[in-house]
Amino acid sequence: MSLQVWVRRTRSPEPAAVKREVNVLEPADLLDVDAKDDPDASPVLCCSGEPTGAAAFGPLWLKRIAASGRCAAAVSVRGQGGTPAAPGGAEAYAHDVVQAAIGMPRQAVLIGHGTGAGWCALAAARYPAAALVLVAPRKLPKRLPRPVGEPPVMFAVTEAEAQSKEAQAVTAAYGISPLTFPGGADEVFKGQNAEGLLDAILSWLNRKED
Amino acid sequence: MSLQVWVRRTRSPEPAAVKREVNVLEPADLLDVDAKDDPDASPVLCCSGEPTGAAAFGPLWLKRIAASGRCAAAVSVRGQGGTPAAPGGAEAYAHDVVQAAIGMPRQAVLIGHGTGAGWCALAAARYPAAALVLVAPRKLPKRLPRPVGEPPVMFAVTEAEAQSKEAQAVTAAYGISPLTFPGGADEVFKGQNAEGLLDAILSWLNRKED
């Protein structure tokens, strides 16, 4: 975020406040898994473009992230899941992601999926995420802003979309190449492909934080 | 004062407040005269159009009124004597007279002299004076308003001015004929003519209050 961008924002109305649904799972909450709580590991905040919001990440994501020793959370932005609708558009969704992020105990990794990837990219330009992960991004903003605090950025697309316009835009903006995963973009939430993708993300995170 | 006139006044700006000079002489203050303090007699408030304001009534008036058993006072309206100037015109002068009147211990007799007679006539339309006395009135307002509370009204002019336009206006407005006194209009503050005039006013007041 440049100073000029911030000044512009302080002169625009703030999106209406909503009571946001945030699902949280701590490693200590897992009774059936022997999770090693790693207090130095950044917590993870997930956001999807799916209408169900936080619930989209289903039983797999939060549990698997928590099992890796990280605090895991997912947020429903305005209009998604249990969060009431309120006007705003992409800027307001990004605001919701930032608001959820500041509620995390430590500097958080932002994982955005689908349309949510774009919101997380906008959020990362306002909030110094520990890392930014874009999964199967859709409808990205025209100009992807530079993230603040220079976090490591990763992005993952299906093999079929590896050359899509979105993928090219992300590559151009962050100077990184995509990690591809098998299956369709809607298979990221359950099944073996999903597990493989998630493990790839978590191991990338672990490498970045060493 | 009619309700309509009052409503109009509540919708107009009030004249600026000024710290008014009011000279007061109580019968009890008189050491050299054996004044009988009459608690039932209305106090008297004098106002003159002379630039010196309260001071115009000199040593004669307040002392002679107090000697008759009445609390005597004289007010300098804005711009007169020790009262600071402030914008306003006749309405504001009348306001100053009313403000001085409400500071009197009891319902007061208003005695106006010269231009001050007009201000007292205006004041008596807002404040129920115990009586209204106009002495040698000058520059009266075009329409003399009806006094509130139907106080007795008296007016006194010099013999020379008994048929003047002012005198006719007062007669028309209040249905009373003038008391005339000898000498010039500027001789009301001292000398024998002044004493005679004042005694005539005081005896009229005594008659009215019996």
Next chain:
Amino acid sequence: MQEFSSQAAYDRGEAVCVIGAGASGLIAVKNLRENGFEVDCYERDTVLGGLWNPSNQHSPLYPNTHLVTSRSQTEIPDFPMPDHWPDYPSSAQMLEYLQSYASHFGLAEHIWYGSEISHIESVDGARFEVVVKPAAGSAARRLRYAAVIVATGHHWVPNLPSYPGQDLFRGTVLHSSQLGDGSRLRGKSVLVVGGGNSGVDIACEAAVSASRCAHSARRGYWYLPKYLGGEPSDYALARLHSRPKWMRRFLTDRLLKGPRRLAARMGMDEPDHAHTDEEPVRNGRYLEHVGDGSIERRPEIARFEGGEVVFVDGTEMRPDVVVLATGFRPKLACVPAELLGVDDDSPYPRLMARMFSPKAETLAVAGLVESGVGVLPIVHWQTHAISHWLTIRKGDPERAANFRQQVISESDQYAVSSSGISPRHRLAVDAQEYLAGLGRIIDTLEQEPVK
């Protein structure tokens, strides 16, 4: 007046009985006296000034009570307040003002203190018998008057809501009139109930002195700061009435745009009544306290649960003190209900032109209105009209008939709506319209009748 045994009814001839020596009673006495009437004014307390006198044992004053209408809109028309006083005088200044009014016009000699009226009844056609119960315990006295003016006001009987579970609540529950100097709020967790002027004023007090302050308001109110555009709000709005109607609307909207947008920002409901229907709540401090979190807005109370209060939105709090700033109920106990037009449906009097008994020509009530301007000028013009009416009905039957007709036509316009949504609301009049009606009534009394 002499003392009488309880059996002998003393006939006071053409004298008028005024009940109450608060602001309304004092103004009534002064205007009746000015019109040549003998007056006996009965005051149950031992002091004058009514609700403005903290020595009055029933005083409803709460800490730091100030006028909510500005000086120029509040003072008695023919006895202005000192012009060096602030725009919104304190209750102490208001008492000083009434005391000075009383002594200026020599009213005290007509007041009988410690004398409660236990009962009045019509006798001999238009006359009244009044039963006076002295506080000292001596026998009641009976007197007859040509007319009675009830000026007891309507801030004496607390309006006390009750909520499920309230009986078992462990904290303190007080009506605003029991607050005294406010020391009971200090350092406490306070819940103030009631969105009117007293609730909002007390919430502002608690915002500063309590450890926590929540404020529960049942519905939308009109919130106005005490100043608009650099002028006292009531004056600024009243002043626009001298403009043409279309312009007035535009200018009013412009003045109110800020307060309106601010109330919306604070998440307050739109009021469920137009802004002229009811006095707005006048306190600019309130919305700043809400804006800095020192007052937490809450909706209506749903129930009490042990030490908790549960609101209709499901939120809870555990207050030490609950202040019910829920207003007062008008109660004119000494007057037979049928003379006031009170029927079974509503305890609220249905008076002609909001002052005359619909049944008895010489019974009137002064000051039983809530309007956008101070009640003192309204009482002044009411008692001005009543005094003139009492003069005229004796000697000029034709003018008296015209007058009755005018009163009836004005009354239709101001029929008390039974849909009133709060006690206060049921006494509400639009000041501008009510005063215009009063003006027409007075004109009918004072001018030669049109043949």
Next chain:
Amino acid sequence: MQEFSSQAAYDRGEAVCVIGAGASGLIAVKNLRENGFEVDCYERDTVLGGLWNPSNQHSPLYPNTHLVTSRSQTEIPDFPMPDHWPDYPSSAQMLEYLQSYASHFGLAEHIWYGSEISHIESVDGARFEVVVKPAAGSAARRLRYAAVIVATGHHWVPNLPSYPGQDLFRGTVLHSSQLGDGSRLRGKSVLVVGGGNSGVDIACEAAVSASRCAHSARRGYWYLPKYLGGEPSDYALARLHSRPKWMRRFLTDRLLKGPRRLAARMGMDEPDHAHTDEEPVRNGRYLEHVGDGSIERRPEIARFEGGEVVFVDGTEMRPDVVVLATGFRPKLACVPAELLGVDDDSPYPRLMARMFSPKAETLAVAGLVESGVGVLPIVHWQTHAISHWLTIRKGDPERAANFRQQVISESDQYAVSSSGISPRHRLAVDAQEYLAGLGRIIDTLEQEPVK
């Protein structure tokens, strides 16, 4: 870091020393860490949060302190406050916010509590030797750093006026920072001195809780309510900066017309400075309290006479308590005066671009400004610039040269005027202009230099 004997200066290499763990210090630590620097932050107290922490033994908080700038203009740009917080958070919320910022970014592990810096001095060219005096009384330690950022703020040393006769005054005289919970005002006759935010806030407190409150202000101030046109005033005014200049002026005048007329009505002097020169006093409750007489305005104090205070207009009062809300003096005792550009004429630092030492490239001061927006965002951008500067001066001499030039040119624009009329005023900057300058400095640092 290990413990060292007082003689051995431990060299911390490229690490940066931050003095103070208040809001400014925390932001400095976070931005330095984000740019890869090792940081040691020294805090003389045992808690973080600086002036916002009431446990801080030098806390200047007075009763019910709230922000005077609104949330959106006050929060740290990359760590917003929770959006359900009120527009003007309380000091308790501000502390909670800073604590959450510190834990979110893991800042606590870089803070050394109970460690006062007794002295710093230039060594080895651009490096600094820092002498740390532990509170526990153990021997002082000496360390060397690549750079020092002073973030001690300027609300610690009370600015105490003295008046003739004050020594013999029989009542209590307190500085605002000594007020604590405000119980010393209750029921007392209180005189509050000082027309700035603290004076006005404390006068409002006393208006409610004291028996009498007079407020003496030496000169005209800009009084703004906390809301204008339904929006927080600072936001409402800042927003106009996105409009064309001629329109901005028109719209600004329209927004400010009401407050201006109201101040004039209250008989307040026109401020002797343009409204952009200094933060306005932001409190809409104040003028309502003046308007209802619960705050009596007084001019400057002329002298004390026994139990009396005499004002320059000749009026007098006999206060029980005099509260001097006369602000603070900036004092950077540990830094040699010449490094701050302090000369004999004025105790006020003359820093380049209000943050860089005019003498030493790697010494900077964060947060030594007063502006219309909150100081947190300004410190954020200052320390953002300082961090980038420290990175660049090591590896990119050309860009560093451009940067110095830019800083010098911005500094000319913001030369500290010695005509400042109050301590606060002397630190005043126009937020919009200062931020624009900061933006140009940051651009110079971050963009490729123009050849």
